[in-house]
Amino acid sequence: MPAIEQLPAPNRTKPLFSPSDATVIFVLGGPGAGKGTQCANLVRDFGFKHLSAGDLLREEQNRKGSEFGDMIKEYIRNGQIVPMEVTVQLLENAMKSAMDHENKHKFLIDGFPRKMDQALKFEEAVCPSAFTLFFDCPEEVMQQRLLERGKTSGRADDNEESIKKRFKTFEETSMPVVNYYKEQGKVVWVTATAGPDEVYKVTKEKFAERGIVPTSSTTVKSS
Numbered sequence: 601m602p603a604i605e606q607l608p609a610p611n612r613t614k615p616l617f618s619p620s621d622a623t624v625i626f627v628l629g630g631p632g633a634g635k636g637t638q639c640a641n642l643v644r645d646f647g648f649k650h651l652s653a654g655d656l657l658r659e660e661q662n663r664k665g666s667e668f669g670d671m672i673k674e675y676i677r678n679g680q681i682v683p684m685e686v687t688v689q690l691l692e693n694a695m696k697s698a699m700d701h702e703n704k705h706k707f708l709i710d711g712f713p714r715k716m717d718q719a720l721k722f723e724e725a726v727c728p729s730a731f732t733l734f735f736d737c738p739e740e741v742m743q744q745r746l747l748e749r750g751k752t753s754g755r756a757d758d759n760e761e762s763i764k765k766r767f768k769t770f771e772e773t774s775m776p777v778v779n780y781y782k783e784q785g786k787v788v789w790v791t792a793t794a795g796p797d798e799v800y801k802v803t804k805e806k807f808a809e810r811g812i813v814p815t816s817s818t819t820v821k822s823s
């Protein structure tokens with residue numbers, strides 16, 4: 601990718617895609633709220649393309665020759681939000697690729713937007729969102745899950761010190777995004793304290809209320 605100030609997406613003032621080109625659902629929740637787990641369920645049953653902002657950043661961090669690698673690493677370890685230009689561009693690239701090569705047009709964008717500037721820039725330059733799916737979970741539960749995950753995830757930020765910083769960033773920087781969309785009536789709010797099956801059941805019910813149903817039930821042939 602070119603230097604940060606030359607990235608095309610953040611410099612655009614009109615969205616590249618309209619809601620008729622692509623459906624974008626943002627998926628938010630504190631670290632360990634279960635976003636990735638629930639996205640996997642939704643991909644299986646609803647045919648969404650899952651794009652995790654954190655995964656895309658980790659991929660870019662590890663890409664040989666990336667000029668952003670060291671910077672991304674530092675931000676992630678400290679639980680801070682990477683400058684939005686990079687994340688918005690990575691998401692746009694991934695969306696384009698899924699549309700061109702996989703014929704996918706419905707996206708779950710997981711772990712994004714984590715900060716107001718990301719939200720505004722993405723909707724201004726890439727694509728307006730349909731709504732935000734928010735998984736609400738108490739910190740004690742999330743911490744327990746992250747420490748458990750940390751035993752095998754190999755992630756540099758699934759440790760007690762980084763987790764504390766991630767919680768703080770979430771409260772101070774990401775919750776305002778959830779509240780911004782909530783004021784617009786654009787949040788599907790799911791309590792995510794229970795186990796994955798129960799949370800998924802509620803998620804499906806709330807999607808159904810918005811007219812979003814599993815792909816299999818939309819492709820039933822009439823006889």
Ligand code: C5P
Binds near residue numbers: 657710713714
């Ligand atoms: O979502 P995930 O927990 O994988 O994100 C890991 C880290 O990636 C975050 O703590 C943050 O440092 C970075 N990130 C970001 N902006 C996003 C998503 C993730 O800076 N929208």
Ligand code: MG
Binds near residue numbers: 635710711
């Ligand atoms: Mg995740």
